[in-house]
Amino acid sequence: MQLIDIINRDPNPAPWAEGDNIPWHEPEFSRRMLTEHLTQAHNAASRRFEIIDAHVLWMHTELLHETASSVLDLGCGPGLYSHRLARLGHGCVGIDFSPASIAYARQTAQQEGLDCTFVLADLRQAEFGTNFDLVTLIYGELNIFRPAHARQLLRKMQHALRPGGLLLLEPHTYTAVRNFGRAPAHWSTSASGLFGEEPHLVLTESVWQPDTQTTTRRHYVVEAESGRVTRYAQTFQAYTVADYRALLTDCGLRVVDILPALGGMPSGLQPDLFAIVATVDKS
Numbered sequence: 001m002q003l004i005d006i007i008n009r010d011p012n013p014a015p016w017a018e019g020d021n022i023p024w025h026e027p028e029f030s031r032r033m034l035t036e037h038l039t040q041a042h043n044a045a046s047r048r049f050e051i052i053d054a055h056v057l058w059m060h061t062e063l064l065h066e067t068a069s070s071v072l073d074l075g076c077g078p079g080l081y082s083h084r085l086a087r088l089g090h091g092c093v094g095i096d097f098s099p100a101s102i103a104y105a106r107q108t109a110q111q112e113g114l115d116c117t118f119v120l121a122d123l124r125q126a127e128f129g130t131n132f133d134l135v136t137l138i139y140g141e142l143n144i145f146r147p148a149h150a151r152q153l154l155r156k157m158q159h160a161l162r163p164g165g166l167l168l169l170e171p172h173t174y175t176a177v178r179n180f181g182r183a184p185a186h187w188s189t190s191a192s193g194l195f196g197e198e199p200h201l202v203l204t205e206s207v208w209q210p211d212t213q214t215t216t217r218r219h220y221v222v223e224a225e226s227g228r229v230t231r232y233a234q235t236f237q238a239y240t241v242a243d244y245r246a247l248l249t250d251c252g253l254r255v256v257d258i259l260p261a262l263g264g265m266p267s268g269l270q271p272d273l274f275a276i277v278a279t280v281d282k283s
Helices: 003-007 027-038 049-063 080-087 099-112 147-160 174-182 241-250
Strands: 070-074 091-096 116-120 132-137 161-169 186-190 200-209 214-223 229-237 253-259 275-280
Touching (some): 027 099, 049 080, 049 132, 049 161, 070 080, 070 147, 080 091, 080 099, 091 099, 147 161, 147 253, 174 200, 174 214, 174 229, 241 275
Parallel strands (some): 091 116
Antiparallel strands (some): 186 200, 214 229
């Protein structure tokens, strides 16, 4: 792209028309993203370790009842949750399509002798397996999928659970997704970062489309030396609590509990997210 393409952009892009997501699967992008996952400077990619520790302890005690269990960690990133669950005696399978994150997760598990298997795959194409005590999809990941793909994933999760097993979702609130799209455009500069290793400018804008209840967020990355422009786009689907309930029911799942945050009690750090615990509907 060139700068003129930004000026001539469509002000109301169709949801997912400019890409399904930021390309976490590209090797160099994945490597830079791993750095963001592991930093303790922010919670933007993965949460700080102290927060993950608290979440894992809650899963271990409240969801798994301190009993050795099998866990499927979808969108596992570098395995930060799976590793901790395995240290508490659980067997974990993690799936993610970021090669650098999966390589890190595998290396850590091998070094520590943890009962973890990590699979490099797109969740939409991956085989999930069966007979898991707990399946997790956290940090708002469900909202980035088209509704048809979200249903496909939830049906696969339902099939992956043993009778009585639990699904743990951490989606975005409807208000959060709407507010993403209503946020003003902004720009930032970086000598090196997630979007490139050379100095660059990032122009970010978001569009809320009430007819589809989606927000499309665009990042235009302008390389300082060459002026080359690259566009990254991702779309978020908004759901009300009633929508989430209906979606889960449609996929053979029954809501057990709705919590204000992962871990049960809101911390105030990430109010855009909440937690849903569900199980296989036997009716």
